[in-house]
Amino acid sequence: xxxxxxxxxxxxxxxxxxxxxxxxxxxPAIVLDETYFYAESGGQPADRGTLAGVPVTDVRxxxxxxxxxLADAAAVDPGDGVVGVIDDEFRTYCTRAHTASHLxxxxxxxxxxxxxxxxxxxxxxxxxxxxxxxxxxxxxxxVELERLTNRAVWDSRPVSWxxxxxxxxxxxxxxxxxxxxxxxxxxxADTVRLVDIEGWDVAACGGTHVSNTREIGPVEVLDRSxxxxxxxxxxxxxxxxxxxRRASVRRAALDAARDLGTxxxxxxxxxxxxxxxxxxxxREARAYKSEVLGARLAALPTTERDGAVWRVGTVGDFxxxxxxxxxxxxxxxxxxxxxxxxxxxxxxxxVVATTGDVDAGDLVTDLTDEFGGGGGGGPTFAQGGGLDxxxxxxxxxxxD
Ligand SMILES: [Zn+2]
Numbered sequence: 001x002x003x004x005x006x007x008x009x010x011x012x013x014x015x016x017x018x019x020x021x022x023x024x025x026x027x028p029a030i031v032l033d034e035t036y037f038y039a040e041s042g043g044q045p046a047d048r049g050t051l052a053g054v055p056v057t058d059v060r061x062x063x064x065x066x067x068x069x070l071a072d073a074a075a076v077d078p079g080d081g082v083v084g085v086i087d088d089e090f091r092t093y094c095t096r097a098h099t100a101s102h103l104x105x106x107x108x109x110x111x112x113x114x115x116x117x118x119x120x121x122x123x124x125x126x127x128x129x130x131x132x133x134x135x136x137x138x139x140x141x142x143v144e145l146e147r148l149t150n151r152a153v154w155d156s157r158p159v160s161w162x163x164x165x166x167x168x169x170x171x172x173x174x175x176x177x178x179x180x181x182x183x184x185x186x187x188x189a190d191t192v193r194l195v196d197i198e199g200w201d202v203a204a205c206g207g208t209h210v211s212n213t214r215e216i217g218p219v220e221v222l223d224r225s226x227x228x229x230x231x232x233x234x235x236x237x238x239x240x241x242x243x244x245r246r247a248s249v250r251r252a253a254l255d256a257a258r259d260l261g262t263x264x265x266x267x268x269x270x271x272x273x274x275x276x277x278x279x280x281x282x283r284e285a286r287a288y289k290s291e292v293l294g295a296r297l298a299a300l301p302t303t304e305r306d307g308a309v310w311r312v313g314t315v316g317d318f319x320x321x322x323x324x325x326x327x328x329x330x331x332x333x334x335x336x337x338x339x340x341x342x343x344x345x346x347x348x349x350x351v352v353a354t355t356g357d358v359d360a361g362d363l364v365t366d367l368t369d370e371f372g373g374g375g376g377g378g379p380t381f382a383q384g385g386g387l388d389x390x391x392x393x394x395x396x397x398x399x400d
Contacts, residue, residue, distance in 0.1 A: 002039075002061065002064075002065065002066055003035050003036065003037055003038055003039050003059070003061070003066045004034060004035065004036050005035075005036050005037065005038035005047070005208050006038070006161070006193065006206050006207060006208055006209075007161075008036065009091075009095055009208035009209060009210075010211075011036040011086070012036075012085065012086045012088050012091070013083065013084065013085050013086070014034070014035070014036045014083070014084050015081060015082070015083055015084075016032040016033055016034045016035060016081070016082060016084060017032065017033045017034075017079065017080070017081055017082075018030055018031075018032060018033075018076050018077065018078050018079065018080045018081075018082055019031045019032060019033050019078060020065075020078060021076060021077065021078060022067070024069040024070060025057070025069060026057060026069070026070070026071055026072065027054065027069070027070035027071055027072045027073050027074055028070050028073070028074055028076060029067050029068065029069050029070070030051060030067070030068045030070065030076060030082075031065045031066070031067055031068075032051075032066070032068070032082070032084070035059075035066050035068070035084060036084065036086060037049065037051075037056065037059045037066060037068060037084060037086060038059065038091070038094070038207075038208055039059040039060050039061040039066045039067075040058070040059065040060055040061075041061055041206060041207070042120070042205070042206060042207060043119065043120040043121040043122060043207075044094055044098050044122055044207045044208070045094060045122060045123075046058050046059040046060065047059055047086050047087060047090065047091055047094075048086075048087035048090045048091075049084065049085050049086040049087045049091075050084070050085045051068055051070060051074075051076075051082055051083075051084050051085075052070075052074055052076055052080075052082040052083065053074075053083075054070045054071060054072055054074040055070070055071040055072075056068050056069065056070060056071070057069045057070065057071050091208070093124075093238070093239055094122055094207075094208065095207075095208040095209060095210055096210055096215060096216045096217065096238050096239060097122050097127045097238045097239070098122060098127075098207045098208060098209060099159060099197075099209045099210045099213065099215075099216055100127065100149065100153075100216045100219050100236065100238050101120050101122075101127055101129050102195065102197055102200075102201050102203055102205070102209070103149045103152045103153065103197065103200065103201065103213060103216065103219070104129050104145060104149050104219070104234065104236065105117065105129060105131075105176055105201055105203065106148075106149075106152060106197060106200040106201030107144075107145045107146075107148035107149045107152065108129075108131050108133070108145060109201065110148060111135070111141060111144050111145060111148070112131060112133040112135040112137070112141075113133060113134050113135045114132075114133055114134040114135075115131060115132065115133050116131075116132035116133070117130075117131075117132065117176045117177060117203075118130030118131055118132040118227075118231045118233075119231075125237065125241050126222055126235050126236065126237050126241065127235065127236055127237070127238065128233050128234070128235045129233070129234050129236075130227060130231050130232070130233050130234075131231065131232050131233075131234065132230055132231055133230075133232060134230075137224055137232045137234065142221055142224055142234065143221075145221065145234065146219065146220070146221040146236070149219045149221075149236075150218065150219050152197070152200055152213055153213050153214060153216045153217065153218070153219060154214070155213065156212055156213060156214040157197050157198045157199060157200055157212070157213045158197075158198045158211065158212055159195065159196070159197050159198070159209050159210055159211050159212060159213065160195075160196050160198070160211075161193055161194065161195045161196065161205075161209060162193070162194060163191040163192065163193055163194075164191060164192060164194050165190060165191055165192075166190055166191060166192045169192045169194060169204055172202070174202055175194065175202050175203065175204055176201065176202070176203040176204070177203070177204045192204045193205065193206055195207075195209055197213060200213075216238060217238060217239060217242070218238070218242050218243060218246065219236055219237075219238055219242060220236060220237045220238075220241075220242035220243075220245045220246050221234060221235070221236045222235045222236055222237055222245065223235045253267060257270070260274065289318075289322070290322075290326060293315075293318055293322060293323065293326045294326055294329075294330060296315055296318075297311065297315070297323075297326055297327060297330050297339060297341065298311075298330070298335070300312060300313035300315075300339070300341065301313055302336060303399055308337040308338060308357060308358060309335075309336045309337050309338070310336055310337070310338040310339075310340065310398075310399075311335075311336040311338070311339045311340070312338075312340045312341075312342075312395055312398045312399055313341065313342070313395060314341070314342045314343070314344050314348075314391045314392070314395060315341045315342070315343060315344065316343075316344040316345075318343075319343075320343060320349040320351050320383050320385060323341050323343070323351045324351045324353070324381065324383055327339040327341060327351055327352075327353035327381075328353045328380075328381055330353070331353040331354060331355060331380075332355040337354060337355045337357060337358065338352065338353070338354045338355075338358050338360075339351075339352070339353045339354075340352045340363070340398045342391045342394045342395050342398070343391065344391050345391070346390075347373070347385070347386045347387060347388065348385075348387050348389070348390075348391045348394060349375075349383065349384065349385040349386075349387070350364060350367055350375070350383065350384045350385075350387065350394055350398075351382075351383045352364055352377070352381070352382050352383070353380065353381050354379070354380050354381075355380070356379050356380050359379045360377055360378065360379060360380055360381050360382040361376060361377045361378050361379060361382045363382065363398075364376060364377060364382040364383065364384045365382075367384055367387065367394065367397065367398075368384050368387070370389075370397060371387040371388050371389040371393075371394065371397075372386070372387060372388040373385055373386035373387040373388065374386060
């Protein structure tokens with residue numbers, strides 16, 4: 001038969017009679033007349049535990065029966081009485097994690113628009129709930145979802161479940177349908193199982209649930225992502241992984257606050273101040289660099305060609321874009337008519353800014369024709385790079 005786990009989630013040990021024995025992957029696959037093992041369904045994993053003292057590796061619902069896969073060969077025959085023991089730690093974790101997902105969905109009902117159920121899943125470390133919603137779940141919304149969920153834990157809301165006619169459940173617009181779990185409980189039935197967290201959430205669901213929300217303990221939201229169009233996935237932890245995560249976040253916040261000489265509550269302001277200070281320092285550094293670069297360009301040796309004054313020489317420590325900008329600012333205005341700066345190092349760059357009487361683009365084209373590399377530009381500004389010559393050779397070519 002199907003599992004009685006959703007109806008009586010507190011049972012951890014039971015006696016049953018073997019009805020059928022098949023060949024399983026590693027040992028026999030057994031169907032019992034009655035079982036309290038949960039079969040994997042709707043995002044909640046199968047129970048672990050033992051049957052007749054042999055570890056159970058999987059429990060699956062074959063559409064009609066719960067089939068228990070055993071780890072090793074075991075001498076069980078139809079008609080035998082066996083004892084089933086459900087792994088308490090894992091079931092307790094799954095039950096609390098699962099019910100927490102209903103609380104989170106209930107929190108979503110209070111803060112998200114156009115809400116629909118998108119899916120759910122539990123693994124050993126975390127739980128995910130997919131919200132179909134038009135609301136952008138930003139940091140503030142995420143924190144509010146977590147706050148409301150933990151508040152619902154503290155409020156110690158009773159949780160109850162029972163079968164109602166499918167039509168009646170479908171007619172209620174306050175019922176969330178966990179459609180995947182629902183497949184397991186609705187396909188051959190006229191009734192659907194509703195799980196009601198008093199005053200908070202009602203869902204059609206075939207999983208195992210705590211009987212009071214306070215059993216769930218702390219809920220820690222971990223992350224959010226977008227698994228598909230219109231869906232937002234929120235991942236959270238319960239139990240030891242939630243407690244450990246909270247401790248590590250707390251530690252990081254305290255470390256950061258201590259480094260900044262402030263308290264955790266003032267961390268956001270302290271970071272904003274630090275960022276403003278950094279921006280100001282960056283602005284100052286840029287201004288100083290530009291001053292140094294201007295002085296270097298002003299110190300380049302001059303030469304006269306066809307009545308125009310040229311400044312030509314090498315510049316180190318600065319890239320072609322910075323040099324180009326400074327050269328354009330400087331050229332003319334009582335200074336030289338042409339500024340031609342060559343980068344230091346191998347495969348040098350060249351930057352040419354002019355008042356227009358000398359064509360900068362032609363000049364750079366002449367250089368790349370002679371020395372290779374590439375580049376180009378207009379009459380008043382051009383640059384080239386990757387020249388196959390020493391900087392001194394390029395400077396000499398510009399002086400002639
Ligand atoms: Zn459920």
